[in-house]
Amino acid sequence: MKTVKEICVKLENKPGELSRISELLGAGGINILALTARTEAATGTMSFVATDPSRALNILQSSGYSPTVQEIIAAETPSHPGGLNAVLKPLKLAGVNVEYLYSCIGSAGCSDRTILLLGVDNLSAAFEALSKEWIKLYGEELYNY
Numbered sequence: 001m002k003t004v005k006e007i008c009v010k011l012e013n014k015p016g017e018l019s020r021i022s023e024l025l026g027a028g029g030i031n032i033l034a035l036t037a038r039t040e041a042a043t044g045t046m047s048f049v050a051t052d053p054s055r056a057l058n059i060l061q062s063s064g065y066s067p068t069v070q071e072i073i074a075a076e077t078p079s080h081p082g083g084l085n086a087v088l089k090p091l092k093l094a095g096v097n098v099e100y101l102y103s104c105i106g107s108a109g110c111s112d113r114t115i116l117l118l119g120v121d122n123l124s125a126a127f128e129a130l131s132k133e134w135i136k137l138y139g140e141e142l143y144n145y
Contacts, residue, residue, distance in 0.1 A: 002139035003071035005053040036102040073118040074138035094129035097121040
């Protein structure tokens, strides 16, 4: 089953925290491929997919953070009206709940497609449902984009 590693890190909700993470990872040669950040009161969470998840974890841990890792789905969806539903409808029909989604920041040569990162309640059912519909799924090859 193809999945990618998503790293989540808790941050203080104050100016410069996202920049600090970006600076740490950039200095370590890590590229952030996709990210989402959200706040709730005094804290925030940054979730992202990076080119080298193991190294990113080491950098964050050695800098005093306590990141977590989880497997998520990376699915290609066409860029046209209704293209998003090519991914969402098979999941709906399979009874898979999409807990969140976000897209890659940019990928070379991806002008006609979007790669979505999906947190779902059942990885294996999501993988099976999307594979049956010939949705292109990414694993570790995504880290090389």
